[in-house]
Amino acid sequence: MDAFHYLLNGFATALQWQNIIFAFVGVLIGTVVGVLPGIGPISGVALLIPVTASLTGGLPPEEAATSAIILLAGVYYGAMYGGSTTSILLNTPGESSSVVTVLDGYPMAKQGRAGVALAIAAIGSFVAGIVSLVGLVFLAEPLSDVALKLSPADEFSLMILGLCALSGLAGKSVTKALIMTVFGLLLATIGMDNVSGVARFTFDMPELYSGLEFLTIAVGVFALGEVFKTILERDANEGEIAKISRILPTKQDLKESAGPIIRGSLVGFFKGIVPGSGATLASFLAYLLEKKISKNPEKFGKGAIAGVAAPESANNAASGGAMIPLLTLGIPGTGTTAVLMGALIMYNVQPGPLLFDEHPTIAWGLIASMFIGNLMLLILNMPLVKVFAKLIETPPKYLIPMIVAISIFGVYAVRVSVFDLVLLLICGVVGYFLAKNDFPMAPLVLGLVLGPMIENNLRRALTTSNGDFSIFIEKPVSLVFLIIAVLWISVPLIMKMRGKKVVVNVEG
Amino acid sequence: MSKTFDRYASLLFLVLGAAFLIGSQNISASAYGSNVGPNIFPLGLGALLVLLSLRLFYETFKYKQEEKKQGPALDYKRFLIILVAALLYVLLLEEIGYVVSTFLFLLVGFQTMSKGKWLSTLLISGAFSFGIYFLYVNVLDGSLPGLPAWLGF
Numbered sequence: 001m002d003a004f005h006y007l008l009n010g011f012a013t014a015l016q017w018q019n020i021i022f023a024f025v026g027v028l029i030g031t032v033v034g035v036l037p038g039i040g041p042i043s044g045v046a047l048l049i050p051v052t053a054s055l056t057g058g059l060p061p062e063e064a065a066t067s068a069i070i071l072l073a074g075v076y077y078g079a080m081y082g083g084s085t086t087s088i089l090l091n092t093p094g095e096s097s098s099v100v101t102v103l104d105g106y107p108m109a110k111q112g113r114a115g116v117a118l119a120i121a122a123i124g125s126f127v128a129g130i131v132s133l134v135g136l137v138f139l140a141e142p143l144s145d146v147a148l149k150l151s152p153a154d155e156f157s158l159m160i161l162g163l164c165a166l167s168g169l170a171g172k173s174v175t176k177a178l179i180m181t182v183f184g185l186l187l188a189t190i191g192m193d194n195v196s197g198v199a200r201f202t203f204d205m206p207e208l209y210s211g212l213e214f215l216t217i218a219v220g221v222f223a224l225g226e227v228f229k230t231i232l233e234r235d236a237n238e239g240e241i242a243k244i245s246r247i248l249p250t251k252q253d254l255k256e257s258a259g260p261i262i263r264g265s266l267v268g269f270f271k272g273i274v275p276g277s278g279a280t281l282a283s284f285l286a287y288l289l290e291k292k293i294s295k296n297p298e299k300f301g302k303g304a305i306a307g308v309a310a311p312e313s314a315n316n317a318a319s320g321g322a323m324i325p326l327l328t329l330g331i332p333g334t335g336t337t338a339v340l341m342g343a344l345i346m347y348n349v350q351p352g353p354l355l356f357d358e359h360p361t362i363a364w365g366l367i368a369s370m371f372i373g374n375l376m377l378l379i380l381n382m383p384l385v386k387v388f389a390k391l392i393e394t395p396p397k398y399l400i401p402m403i404v405a406i407s408i409f410g411v412y413a414v415r416v417s418v419f420d421l422v423l424l425l426i427c428g429v430v431g432y433f434l435a436k437n438d439f440p441m442a443p444l445v446l447g448l449v450l451g452p453m454i455e456n457n458l459r460r461a462l463t464t465s466n467g468d469f470s471i472f473i474e475k476p477v478s479l480v481f482l483i484i485a486v487l488w489i490s491v492p493l494i495m496k497m498r499g500k501k502v503v504v505n506v507e508g
Numbered sequence: 509m510s511k512t513f514d515r516y517a518s519l520l521f522l523v524l525g526a527a528f529l530i531g532s533q534n535i536s537a538s539a540y541g542s543n544v545g546p547n548i549f550p551l552g553l554g555a556l557l558v559l560l561s562l563r564l565f566y567e568t569f570k571y572k573q574e575e576k577k578q579g580p581a582l583d584y585k586r587f588l589i590i591l592v593a594a595l596l597y598v599l600l601l602e603e604i605g606y607v608v609s610t611f612l613f614l615l616v617g618f619q620t621m622s623k624g625k626w627l628s629t630l631l632i633s634g635a636f637s638f639g640i641y642f643l644y645v646n647v648l649d650g651s652l653p654g655l656p657a658w659l660g661f
Contacts, residue, residue: 057648109640175563179557179561182553182557184552193546232587363625395622396621397622398621404613405613409644410608412621413652417628418602421598422595425591437517455549458549462593467544
């Protein structure tokens with residue numbers, strides 16, 4: 001069977017009525033999450049894992065996993081659409097990947113072209129979503145075929161590469177990012193060892209035997225961490241919300257933004273595939289590219305439509321591109337995809353090369369649902385943009401305590417243990433203070449998710465080599481991965497030492 | 509970047525790394541005839557964490573003297589009230605039931621965020637706690653601690 005055939009089967013899955021509803025709810029909540037300040041895609045996805053777990057409780061396991069991941073992925077790319085709304089209307093980005101959109105989006109709004117800017121952002125996001133999905137369809141099979149041929153040693157090195165890629169670009173200090181990665185890996189060792197059944201670091205506490213729950217930690221550090229930040233730093237919205245008048249862009253607008261949308265999509269897609277770079281960097285690069293090749297670069301920053309079209313396309317394409325390493329290699333490249341991976345593992349579905357063989361319904365159903373979801377988002381965002389804009393005015397007074405209550409409900413619904421709830425609060429407090437001091441949280445969660453797999457591959461490889469560590473540099477593929485991993489960490493460091501400014505990923 | 513915070517954090521991670529390092533000495537070093545046991549991974553990582561925190565500790569000495577930029581003062585009072593309320597909420601959840609504890613927590617939370625508007629506070633807290641309980645328990649067949657028995661229901 002070829003990719004096209006698989007995709008058709010995927011559509012058959014995605015078009016089941018419950019999956020259409022799940023995709024719709026996902027993109028709707030995603031848009032809301034993108035619009036609401038103080039809650040980003042990563043905490044949105046984390047918060048919704050327990051909700052989807054209870055919604056899909058009655059379905060058979062395979063269908064439950066498909067529906068859940070369809071909803072959660074919908075939140076992820078839906079947030080990319082929603083994030084532009086606050087950037088354009090309020091001069092504050094709803095999430096970090098829309099930071100660049102502010103530069104030209106807000107000036108456009110001040111000129112009375114807010115509606116047009118929002119429409120172009122939505123159209124650009126749609127085109128980009130489709131571009132990255134087409135890429136995903138064509139790359140998924142060949143990449144997972146290659147990945148299937150990897151030995152345990154190769155896989156270990158590939159995962160190390162994934163961790164280094166995220167750490168090298170996450171936050172201001174590589175040392176801190178690496179500390180968080182290693183700490184995440186260490187937390188993953190708590191509990192019963194899968195291979196030998198030995199209890200590690202459990203101190204005879206029954207709660208610890210099954211290990212620290214990924215969900216509890218993710219909701220704690222991301223959702224509660226952000227909530228505490230809002231409470232402590234009075235992240236209130238001040239300033240005027242621009243009015244939306246005309247929504248449909250003119251022919252001239254479309255003509256001016258066609259190029260930037262296509263270029264932004266391509267930049268975003270390739271940037272998204274590379275682990276660690278994520279949507280924020282992609283939108284920066286797309287914006288800089290447009291400014292460089294534009295005939296009149298002085299218009300940028302004063303309301304150039306290309307300055308909205310390019311970054312908004314790029315961040316959406318990047319979120320699609322980021323699904324590729326997650327689904328085919330089992331290596332999440334960003335914090336949000338790490339959370340998605342954790343969700344899949346909760347359903348006993350292991351992302352990676354075997355996903356397409358063992359669970360084609362899930363993999364292709366998800367891909368097909370993303371086509372449908374993007375179409376829904378375009379339809380939602382064009383006429384309803386005024387309704388979403390109203391959401392910006394949601395008073396934090398009600399929003400903040402409710403997010404806390406939803407986090408607690410969610411974790412309790414899945415875990416039914418007070419121990420996890422206390423752990424949740426601790427993670428929230430610790431997460432806030434660490435994140436405030438530039439200790440990035442994404443590597444921690446990635447370490448926690450990848451930990452058991454890295455350990456498994458490490459031990460399998462070492463067992464075949466009788467405990468000899470040189471197996472990792474004797475195998476050529478593994479050696480190449482390790483060299484790239486080292487370069488990934490060291491090149492930005494060397495560039496920093498030479499006084500060059502390195503763009504880092506600020507996406508949580 | 510805060511020099512003091514980073515210094516204390518590096519020491520904390522140093523202690524944690526050392527604890528994992530020492531803790532993994534007690535774990536079996538072999539499994540089923542393989543000489544690669546469950547101890548090797550935490551052992552190596554613990555050592556790595558120790559090295560990295562030493563590196564961070566060293567880096568803190570090179571931080572430029574930070575200028576005291578006075579950001580807006582952090583609202584610790586509001587934060588502590590909500591944190592303590594949340595802690596009581598999770599500890600009492602199984603004692604007094606989901607609806608009551610959630611209602612009380614939201615009441616405190618809303619009023620701490622900003623005082624006043626009692627009517628909408630009561631309405632939203634009530635709707636949220638009853639709504640979630642009803643949806644989850646009656647529609648989705650989940651289970652949450654119900655109303656406390658001493659209320660006589």
